[in-house]
Amino acid sequence: MSESSKDSRFAASGQSLQEAPRQSQLLAESPFLKACRKEKTAYTPIWLMRQAGRYMKEFREIRSKVGFLELCKNPALAAEVTVHAQETLGVDAAIIFADILLPLDAFNVGLEFVKGEGPQIARPLRTQEDLAAIPELDAADALSYVLEAIKMTRSSLKADIPLIGFAAAPFTLASYLIEGGSSRNYENTKTMFYSRPELWQALMKKLVSFSIDYLNAQVDAGAQALQIFDSWVGCLSPQDYKEFVLPYSKSLIKGLKAGVPVIHFGTGSATLLPLMKEAGADVLGLDWRVDFASSRESLQDIAVQGNLDPCVLLAEPEFIKKRTLEIMRAAKGKAGHIFNLGHGILPPTNPDNVKYLVEIVHNYKED
Amino acid sequence: MSESSKDSRFAASGQSLQEAPRQSQLLAESPFLKACRKEKTAYTPIWLMRQAGRYMKEFREIRSKVGFLELCKNPALAAEVTVHAQETLGVDAAIIFADILLPLDAFNVGLEFVKGEGPQIARPLRTQEDLAAIPELDAADALSYVLEAIKMTRSSLKADIPLIGFAAAPFTLASYLIEGGSSRNYENTKTMFYSRPELWQALMKKLVSFSIDYLNAQVDAGAQALQIFDSWVGCLSPQDYKEFVLPYSKSLIKGLKAGVPVIHFGTGSATLLPLMKEAGADVLGLDWRVDFASSRESLQDIAVQGNLDPCVLLAEPEFIKKRTLEIMRAAKGKAGHIFNLGHGILPPTNPDNVKYLVEIVHNYKED
Numbered sequence: 001m002s003e004s005s006k007d008s009r010f011a012a013s014g015q016s017l018q019e020a021p022r023q024s025q026l027l028a029e030s031p032f033l034k035a036c037r038k039e040k041t042a043y044t045p046i047w048l049m050r051q052a053g054r055y056m057k058e059f060r061e062i063r064s065k066v067g068f069l070e071l072c073k074n075p076a077l078a079a080e081v082t083v084h085a086q087e088t089l090g091v092d093a094a095i096i097f098a099d100i101l102l103p104l105d106a107f108n109v110g111l112e113f114v115k116g117e118g119p120q121i122a123r124p125l126r127t128q129e130d131l132a133a134i135p136e137l138d139a140a141d142a143l144s145y146v147l148e149a150i151k152m153t154r155s156s157l158k159a160d161i162p163l164i165g166f167a168a169a170p171f172t173l174a175s176y177l178i179e180g181g182s183s184r185n186y187e188n189t190k191t192m193f194y195s196r197p198e199l200w201q202a203l204m205k206k207l208v209s210f211s212i213d214y215l216n217a218q219v220d221a222g223a224q225a226l227q228i229f230d231s232w233v234g235c236l237s238p239q240d241y242k243e244f245v246l247p248y249s250k251s252l253i254k255g256l257k258a259g260v261p262v263i264h265f266g267t268g269s270a271t272l273l274p275l276m277k278e279a280g281a282d283v284l285g286l287d288w289r290v291d292f293a294s295s296r297e298s299l300q301d302i303a304v305q306g307n308l309d310p311c312v313l314l315a316e317p318e319f320i321k322k323r324t325l326e327i328m329r330a331a332k333g334k335a336g337h338i339f340n341l342g343h344g345i346l347p348p349t350n351p352d353n354v355k356y357l358v359e360i361v362h363n364y365k366e367d
Numbered sequence: 368m369s370e371s372s373k374d375s376r377f378a379a380s381g382q383s384l385q386e387a388p389r390q391s392q393l394l395a396e397s398p399f400l401k402a403c404r405k406e407k408t409a410y411t412p413i414w415l416m417r418q419a420g421r422y423m424k425e426f427r428e429i430r431s432k433v434g435f436l437e438l439c440k441n442p443a444l445a446a447e448v449t450v451h452a453q454e455t456l457g458v459d460a461a462i463i464f465a466d467i468l469l470p471l472d473a474f475n476v477g478l479e480f481v482k483g484e485g486p487q488i489a490r491p492l493r494t495q496e497d498l499a500a501i502p503e504l505d506a507a508d509a510l511s512y513v514l515e516a517i518k519m520t521r522s523s524l525k526a527d528i529p530l531i532g533f534a535a536a537p538f539t540l541a542s543y544l545i546e547g548g549s550s551r552n553y554e555n556t557k558t559m560f561y562s563r564p565e566l567w568q569a570l571m572k573k574l575v576s577f578s579i580d581y582l583n584a585q586v587d588a589g590a591q592a593l594q595i596f597d598s599w600v601g602c603l604s605p606q607d608y609k610e611f612v613l614p615y616s617k618s619l620i621k622g623l624k625a626g627v628p629v630i631h632f633g634t635g636s637a638t639l640l641p642l643m644k645e646a647g648a649d650v651l652g653l654d655w656r657v658d659f660a661s662s663r664e665s666l667q668d669i670a671v672q673g674n675l676d677p678c679v680l681l682a683e684p685e686f687i688k689k690r691t692l693e694i695m696r697a698a699k700g701k702a703g704h705i706f707n708l709g710h711g712i713l714p715p716t717n718p719d720n721v722k723y724l725v726e727i728v729h730n731y732k733e734d
Contacts (some may be wrong), residue, residue: 021592054547055682178535185677185678185713186678187678187681188681189625190676190679191678191681191682194678194679194681195683211673234656237654237655237656237658237676238656238657238658239658239693240676270634270637271657272639289601289605289635289637289638290638291604291605291606291638309557309604311552311553311554312557312561314554315558315561316559316561327607342604346552346554349553
């Protein structure tokens with residue numbers, strides 16, 4: 001890649017090439033990226049999973065006109081909802097509007113987002129033949145619309161606001177592919193790694209390689225940090241995680257560009273956190289099921305992100321404040337805390353409550 | 368209750384009243400009850416959640432003729448499937464065939480078991496008026512069919528095999544009542560205790576009082592141990608559990624007859640276990656997400672039950688043996704371990720694999 005194409009994202013925003021280093025500097029000094037690096041910040045940075053989502057009237061208006069996949073595949077619209085959410089809430093980072101399952105759309109397995117039922121895969125992967133049927137793809141080609149959305153978002157975002165790119169961790173992507181949708185027990189996935197470990201290994205290697213290219217392309221397109229969502233990893237025993245998942249999450253993270261902070265997040269992952277730490281990310285996402293203080297203490301030397309229960313935002317402001325302050329106090333102003341929910345914002349959430357949360361976190365002064 | 372009615376369960380089985388104390392003695396010395404009391408046993412006792420269930424051909428045959436609720440309400444059939452499962456598997460305890468949601472059927476809120484969709488409540492509880500509409504019931508009257516099934520089971524079971532009675536913990540029962548079925552986020556339940564704590568408290572008190580009567584009646588009918596299923600408690604933060612759930616689980620357990628071991632079980636409850644221990648049960652159920660050895664060590668002085676992933680039983684015998692021995696070795700032959708799965712047996716499980724598991728546990732000799 002030539003120098004000029006490397007910097008084209010800044011040129012596209014109307015900045016001159018000379019301004020690019022200044023923006024890099026501004027971004028590097030943003031509270032969010034400083035917290036990823038465990039540096040002291042003037043206030044605790046906050047962003048929220050699904051900060052661009054159905055809880056927002058403006059988002060529902062757009063969604064009333066376009067389907068979910070259509071929105072993901074429209075870079076201008078995806079950039080619009082991404083930037084709008086960041087600006088409306090005043091959060092410290094934007095996350096590109098996309099979906100962890102978009103690679104499956106490229107894999108041609110019949111991904112559909114069925115209203116009220118969530119994502120479904122018409123042709124779940126169960127055999128060596130199913131695996132062989134997945135086309136060899138160039139991730140940057142196959143998901144060029146995400147990269148284009150990242151470029152457009154980067155151009156429109158304020159210069160000091162980092163943009164987070166993301167992808168599913170290989171386990172979560174594999175489990176969707178194998179189960180054909182969300183699952184209660186992950187029987188087919190577990191049966192594959194228990195009984196056909198060589199097929200599982202081949203699948204995971206393929207997903208790791210694709211995801212490395214996809215995530216690195218997101219960095220090239222303009223992302224300053226990456227989040228890896230291992231959303232369904234909480235169904236696993238620590239032993240299964242260690243044997244069948246950790247090696248692949250580790251190679252994924254190892255394959256990512258140096259200098260770009262990686263956040264590793266799963267739900268229901270309390271007992272897996274020490275192993276997830278071994279996978280090598282810079283920041284561990286905590287869901288609300290873990291006690292912030294004791295969990296952080298046991299994880300020791302790593303930045304953490306979390307961990308308010310998204311349901312708390314459905315309560316009265318007074319209760320929101322109580323639970324938020326409990327986390328802020330548990331964090332004791334130590335460097336390396338990014339405030340977030342333990343999972344995505346729920347659709348019935350009042351946007352005013354979300355803004356109030358951002359305010360509490362930004363205005364927090366230690367007792 | 369007169370002496371004769373108290374012992375009628377033994378008389379009904381054709382035993383004389385003189386034989387009753389001998390049976391009590393046999394039961395008390397059973398490996399299962401000894402393990403509940405943390406006494407040394409000759410081998411590790413094992414029983415399995417949903418040991419009477421759809422994975423068994425004989426059960427599916429009965430279910431092809433009667434609906435699920437109908438089966439629960441037919442004491443002879445319920446006793447038959449309970450005893451059949453214990454005898455077929457050779458496990459160390461039977462658990463009465465029933466459902467944690469049967470109280471909701473008595474509450475007249477429109478409970479239905481919809482095929483493929485799980486339990487649904489036609490009139491979910493959301494207001495003070497909904498709570499007032501729940502009739503004042505005598506639990507032993509309202510659920511007399513469960514008690515009758517326990518009596519019949521006790522008469523048919525081998526004299527040295529303990530029978531486990533059970534009920535839902537108040538949180539899990541309340542969450543079904545409030546959500547109207549199973550739920551992903553438990554938004555309505557959490558919103559009730561966040562925003563209407565007095566309504567939540569009144570509901571929980573009602574459920575605790577009903578459940579104490581129900582469980583004690585199960586003991587009177589012939590159960591030697593009780594399991595409290597807090598199946599959905601894993602959706603809670605430790606803070607929410609402590610504030611809104613623990614006090615009620617504690618009063619429930621406090622209200623149960625002395626001398627009858629209580630097993631307290633939830634899934635996804637790794638971070639709640641120290642608080643659940645405070646609730647006062649004799650045995651804590653562990654799901655497969657916790658590492659057996661470290662979890663047992665941190666819980667210290669309490670018997671534990673668990674914790675094989677039910678999906679392991681879908682694998683080959685060799686893998687089943689590997690994972691089972693890992694748990695047996697982690698238990699180090701210490702008294703106070705009851706082997707079980709981390710959740711119920713899954714419908715596609717091969718019954719031969721279940722029998723094989725029982726064999727491995729019973730024949731285990733320490734290295």
